[in-house]
Each structure stands twice: as C-alpha cells, then as structure tokens.
Amino acid sequence: MVDAQQDVEEQPGRVVPKTKRGARTRAALVTAAREVFERDGFLDARVADISKTAGMASGSFYTYFDSKEEIFAEVVRRMREEMLHPHIRERAGICDPCELIAAANLEYLKSYRRNARLMAVLEQVSNIDEQFRTLRYERATVIFERNATMIRTLQETGLADAELNAWVTAQALSSMMSRMAYLVFVEGQKIAFDTLVETLNRIWFNALGLERTP
Amino acid sequence: MVDAQQDVEEQPGRVVPKTKRGARTRAALVTAAREVFERDGFLDARVADISKTAGMASGSFYTYFDSKEEIFAEVVRRMREEMLHPHIRERAGICDPCELIAAANLEYLKSYRRNARLMAVLEQVSNIDEQFRTLRYERATVIFERNATMIRTLQETGLADAELNAWVTAQALSSMMSRMAYLVFVEGQKIAFDTLVETLNRIWFNALGLERTP
Amino acid sequence: MVDAQQDVEEQPGRVVPKTKRGARTRAALVTAAREVFERDGFLDARVADISKTAGMASGSFYTYFDSKEEIFAEVVRRMREEMLHPHIRERAGICDPCELIAAANLEYLKSYRRNARLMAVLEQVSNIDEQFRTLRYERATVIFERNATMIRTLQETGLADAELNAWVTAQALSSMMSRMAYLVFVEGQKIAFDTLVETLNRIWFNALGLERTP
Amino acid sequence: MVDAQQDVEEQPGRVVPKTKRGARTRAALVTAAREVFERDGFLDARVADISKTAGMASGSFYTYFDSKEEIFAEVVRRMREEMLHPHIRERAGICDPCELIAAANLEYLKSYRRNARLMAVLEQVSNIDEQFRTLRYERATVIFERNATMIRTLQETGLADAELNAWVTAQALSSMMSRMAYLVFVEGQKIAFDTLVETLNRIWFNALGLERTP
C-alpha cells in the first residue's frame, strides 16, 4: 500500500505557549492524554484524569486546550507525524512495483502495530464524532488517491489488469489493509506477522495482475 | 463473499410477553428503537425517546428490556434475520465458483445497502461496547470460516492460487467487502453500485487466481 | 414482665373476601408477605414479589390490600395474635410475684425469639412510618400500664420499693426487656438463653426490691 | 451509666479540601446535612436539598462526599465528638459508686436530650443500613464493656450483687438507658427529667444491690 507524506500543519490549541515552561506543560498534557486515551478509550477518558496524570491541577488543562476533542486531535497529529515521517525514505530507489507495494505494506503494518492502541481509539472516535470521521476520511482519501495513481500508472504501462477501476480498486485494497491491521493488532486476531504481510502482498499482486519478479 | 445462514436463537429480554397486547407493545418498542438508533446513533439515543416514539410511557420500556444495550441487541437480531434468511436460496444451483462468489457479493452488498443506517450504528457500538465487539467478531468469524473453506476447496481442485493462506485471505477479502460497503453506503463515498460490484468481484477473482468463464 | 392480652380487632383490608377461594387467596398473600418481609425487610420488599410468592399475578394484590403498609399491618396483627393468645393461661394460678414476673418474662422472650425476624422488620418500620410508630407506642403502653399497675400493687402491699416511680419503672424495665430481646434474637448478641432469662429476672427482682421466696 | 471516651478518628470523605474555602464549603455541607436529616429523616433527605441548604449547586456535594450515607456518617461523627469530649472530666474525683453511676447517667441523658433529633435519625438509619447497624453495635459494645468492668469491680469489692452476670447486666441496664432516652426525648413520652433521672438511678442501684450513702 502506498501512503502519503503529509505536511503536518501547526494547529495551535487555545494558546501557543510562550514560555519554555508553558511548552513543557503543554507537552506533558499531550503525553498524558495519549496514555489516558489508550487506557480508557475516548469516551471514558476524563479531562481531570489527563491533568492529574500530567501532574497538574484540573483547571490547567483549559489553559492549553479547549476540549477533550482538541487534545485528542493533537495526540492523533503527533501519532501521524511519527507514522509518516521517518520511514518514507526507505522506499527511495525501489523501482519494481511489487517491491514498492511490499515495502509500503510492510511499513503500514508496522506503523499500525506500533500505534495499535491509539488507532483503536481513533477508530472509536471516528464512529462517534463527525469531525474525526471527516478527518479520517480526508486522510484516507490521500492514501486512496496515491494508490489509485499508482495503479493507473501500472495499468498504462501494461503491468496491471486494465479492466480494474483504479480508483475503486485502490480504495478496496487500502481498506483491506486497514481492516486487517485492526483485526490483528487491535482485536488480537491470531495471525503471524509474516503470514499477514505475505498474504496481503500476494492479494495485492494477484488482484492487480502483477507479474512477480523471480 | 460467501456468508452464513444462522439459526436465530430466541433471546428473551426481561420478560416474554404473555398477551397479544404485550407482544404488540414489545414489537412497537423494537421498531421505535430502530428508528431512534438510526436517527440519533447509539450514544445519543434516549430510552425515554424510544418509549415516546413507540407511543407509551417512559417506564414501559423496562417491562420488556433491561437496558438500551439489550434492545439494541434485539434490533440487530431482527436485522440479521432479515439479512440472512430470505435470499439464501437464490444461490442454489450455482456451480461455477466465480458465479457463486459474484452472487454472494451481490447479496451482501444489497443487504448492507438496505440496512446501511443501522449497520453504521452497529459499527459505532462495536467500537464502544465490549459485548457487541464480541458479537461482531463471532458473526464475522462465521463468514470468514465459510469463505476460508470455500477457498481451500478451490485450492484443492486446482482452481485457486495454492500459495495463498486460505484463512488469512478469507479474512482479508471479507474485510474488504464490509469496509467498502461501509464507505459507500454509510459514508456516502460516491461509487456507482455496478462499478462497486464489478470491481470487487474482479478483485476476488484475480486475488484467488480464478479463471473466469467466458 | 407482665404483658397484655389484647382484643384483636378485625381490620378488613380493602375487601372481606366472600368466597372461600377469596379467603384462601388473601391468606396466601399474608403468608407470602411475611416471608418476603422477613427476607428483604420492609423497604426492599416489593409488592410484585409478594404476589408472585403467593403464586398470583401482581395486580391481584390490590384486590385485598390497598398498600404495602396495609398488608404489613395484617402480618403484624397475625403475629400479635400468635404471641398473645395461647400462652396466657400458663400463668393462671401463680400467686408469688417473683414467679409471676419470671413467667411473664420467659413468655415474652420465647415469643420474641419465635418471631425475631419479623420483630426486626417491625422495629425497622416503626422508625420509618408514623402509623407504625404510633401502633408500637400504643401496644407498648398497654404493657407499661399493666406492669405499672402490678408494681403499684406490690408497693402498696409493701413488697416492692415504695420509692420507685411505678410508671417510669414499668417503662424502664419493659424497655430493657424488649431491647435485650432485640440484641440477642435479632442482632445475634451471643448470650445463652438461660443466662439471659435469669439475669433479667434478677434485675427485675432487685430493682423492685422483692424478696425471693426460698 | 458509664460510657466511653473515644478517639475520634479522621475519616476523609472523597477529598480532603486543600483550601480554606474548600474546608468552609465542606463544613457548610455537614451543617446543612444535619439540619436536613433532623428535619426530614434519612430516607426523605435529598442530597440536592442538602446542597441547596448549604447554599450551593447540587453537584458540589459530590466534591466532598460520595453519598448520603457518607455525609451522614460524618454528621454522626461530629455529634459523637460533641457528646463524648467535653463533659468527661466532671466525673473526675468521684469515688462513691452510686455517685459515679448517677453522674454518668445524668451526663448520658443530657447528651441524648441535646441531640435527640439526630439520635432519632441514627436509630432510623441503624435499622435500615447494615453499615450503621454495625457502627451502633460497636459503639454500644464499648459502653457495655466499660459498664461490665465497673460492675465486676463492684462485685469483687463485695459492693454489688455477686449473683448477677456482669456482662449481661451491663447490657441490660445500658439498653434500658438508651431506650428510655429515646422514649422520652424522641417519642415525647411525658416524664419529668428529674423523675426520669432519679428513677433510672434507683433502678441501677437496686438492681446492682448497692447500698446508698446517706
């Protein structure tokens, strides 16, 4: 699966801290929030609990964030940075489409695994809060489009089954990836990581009709 | 996608009504509940609202159900009966694996489309309530296993790619189906129904390595 | 302790059953009520539970009783009949005051023991419901007066300490009896029955200044 | 009656207030609670009413207490401090057993009279709530034991009737005290205070067989 490198825009909460101390406090809140969200889920997470976990009084939360939703958005933004940034370059220099797809898939599954608990919460929130549903949708769309472009290219080069609707196929295969990651890393479906990777890769190759290089 | 025909067990709520009138009331509650859940989602649905929608006093709800969860389970059970029962036989007599898969996929997508709003709520609830997460998991497992068996059979007959792990493949393709149905019928992703069906079918065929009959 | 033989007035509930069947039903309710009250206490006893225990539909209760309070009154009335009626005659022919007191005390404690669970509920209800507080007060007053009369008689005969206020003493010693019965038979204070009887008797004798017959 | 001087342990509710303002608020709640409990009884007391009486929003109650039971325990604790602390020393220097008993009895009855309304509620609650039943039992036991010890001492010195079971006698006479206090100060039984005190004293003396000093 080919995913996107996003520009991570700065979205200030209520206040951009001007002091070092302020910045530290804000960061502590975000870290604490991730911990609490992962432990309790979004609905059961308490703002007061986040503050306490960050070692401060409950009211202090609102110095930096307007709501639980806002800090959750920040937590997710941090995760996304981590998921997208550092690993992209590994794919540089890969030309063979199968290898490229395999590399992208591997990367995606590893990322998901690293952040499984938070991904679970994100999944929860996306089904509750319109704002996050939209966010997820937009993020997904970026991936879909990138994959669709790739598929279209492969079709034009005669490497992939030309009968497939590239856009729908991109969505279908991408969805398959995220759902399987959820099943395995969140719901704990017992599938060996290697088997997972290999099977998903093979489904991609077969589905697209790619000839594997020997 | 090949799914399962379940025996729909009777799960009495708090009380099995002994009168016709009671049965009518209970049924009215379930109908009203579906309406309210579809309109407001699970979290925002109010028990009092269900009763009122059913045209009765708020306390009457508790004559038949112990909680919002319980009546939701009943609503889902009703939907499942509707989804599974009447359409199964249409597949009888189909031998060609591609046709069989295509028929199952079509049926699944149609069912999903018919019940999209409730499926959305079910998705929401599954991410909130352990009980329903488990329920969804069990239901899905039935489908996974049926599909896995089918794939294994095709592999043994030499019709499907023998390199694929049948169990994981079954999950991956089934997950793809449900996720795409969600995207299209719940999130409103704009994809023509025919395109959707054809593309998903083709992905199944390609992925499994089936030769299409001309 | 000398207690009173009451006339047990007939207090019909809502309806005096005219059929044998009606009488049986009513009686079944009272029996069931006692069972439920003893098991759950007054506050936690449910009218529906009484009906069900009596083997009938919940609404039937109100054919015979107007409220939980009313049936409780009936249950208590039954207990009182049992406590007062059959044992009185045993005291006939006793002349020695000490023996008379001892006999009355023994009788009281045995009665209390037989009905301890219900006495506990009665205690509970007396502290909750004005009506029953009054009832208890009236019943107690009868006993107080009888004992006061006895004490006065003994004082006039020169057998008892003439300095004691007969009325207050009667109340004090009677209260001591009921409280000790409660402690031992309801709260389970571990005191051997014989020790209890003997000690209480001796306190009566000493307090009144009676000479024991050899 | 000889009663006990307890160490009054600090039992924090949900939160120990960290501010003066917080301490004031908490105290206001306890004061208001006593007022409401005395006026309405435990069962009819409403948490919201306590808050309102204390002049604050209903939710504020839960900043300091988890439940009606908890604040009631605090109210009782306050009363107990008041009942036990300041008056003890008055008994210092009294040697004559009769005078000692008389002093203790007087003190007890005065205390009870001062707190009669709350004692009534405590009586109510003890018959409803296991927790408070136990509490009452433990408190009573302390008094019982102290009195039992006193009686035993008097018996050993030859001052009191050696035939009496000290432990049972202590319970009986103590129970008589509390019950009479209840009758007079709570139920309003019309007995002059002096008569009450003198009669009860005389019963104690007679019962124990003490020689009164002239």
Add this chain to the structure above:
DNA sequence: TATGAATGAGGATTCATTCAT
C-alpha cells in the same frame, strides 16, 4: 375475581467547563 400490562413521578450522579484566588 384474576391477570399482567401500562403508568410516570422522582432523585442520584457525572463531569466538562468556568471562575475566583
């Protein structure tokens, strides 16, 4: 009479957010 379904008032509790210090 008996049944069992329907009623609906009533209060505890939570917790995101605001505010006084």
Add this chain to the structure above:
DNA sequence: GATGAATGAATCCTCATTCAT
C-alpha cells in the same frame, strides 16, 4: 500561569399503583 473549587444540565431507572380485558 496555575490552582482547585463550584457549577448545573441532563438522563437513567424503579416500582407502587391503576386499568383494560
């Protein structure tokens, strides 16, 4: 900035009692 106390809206659920059959 930080603190922690105060706010109060909002919903669930029980169960005695009534009522239609």
